[in-house]
Amino acid sequence: MPTGVALRDVREQLFGAAERVLLRDGPGGLTSRAVTDEAGCAKGVLHRHFSDFDDFLTELVRDRITRLGHDATELRESAGSGTVDANLTDAVSKVFGPVGVAIVSLIIFRDELRTRLRRTRPIGVPLLSEATVMIADYLVAERDLGRLTPEADIDTLAPTLIGAGHLLFADRTSAPPESATVRKMVTTVLSTVTT
CATH class of the missing domain: 1.10.357 (Tetracycline Repressor; domain 2)
Known part of the structure; x- marks a missing residue:
């Protein structure tokens, strides 16, 4: 069963989520899980579009x-x-x-x-x-x-x-x-x- 929300422009939505996490939690709080949680998508979405x-x-x-x-x-x-x-x-x-x-x-x-x-x-x-x-x-x-x-x-x-x-x-x-x-x-x- 799919999780999260449909992402129209995955790259831009993940970047926006990363920026929000970075502003809120600083560099130490910026993890792939924090980004995908902020974007409302499964962690695999990030790894489908980026090698790591x-x-x-x-x-x-x-x-x-x-x-x-x-x-x-x-x-x-x-x-x-x-x-x-x-x-x-x-x-x-x-x-x-x-x-x-x-x-x-x-x-x-x-x-x-x-x-x-x-x-x-x-x-x-x-x-x-x-x-x-x-x-x-x-x-x-x-x-x-x-x-x-x-x-x-x-x-x-x-x-x-x-x-x-x-x-x-x-x-x-x-x-x-x-x-x-x-x-x-x-x-x-x-x-x-x-x-």
Whole structure:
């Protein structure tokens, strides 16, 4: 007799369930059983679509990186509009939303997941590395438009913004920082390069 509920898009429903478990219980509580229970399906459903749980988690991280690619396009297209600090405040806040912070914690927590991700992403922390590229691409576009000084060191500014952003958002037990706090960090980092 079948158990659970019919899943229309199994992959997306399992990813959504994993994110909810991760937010609620942290990386230590994220198990295949917890995911399938949250999704309301039999445990075998996950293993029918993924070779093992670490394969599932690897695909979850890759899915988040793909989503970040859409945010990167939007951010790059915002160059020249609004203000640089407002655009970056929004971008950093998006990167480090609750799920983004939880995914970074998961990557750090699970050795096998890191090993698998290293096969295609040998440098840096996946998701954070892509976020750094996203910020760098945007900063280059703004520099090209003259809204940053020609001397702006993009290779230093982008990882500084991501690193400082991660430190602001990394505390899972309290509310995320207010937009004004994030904006202050952004304006401080960019203080010598804005025109």
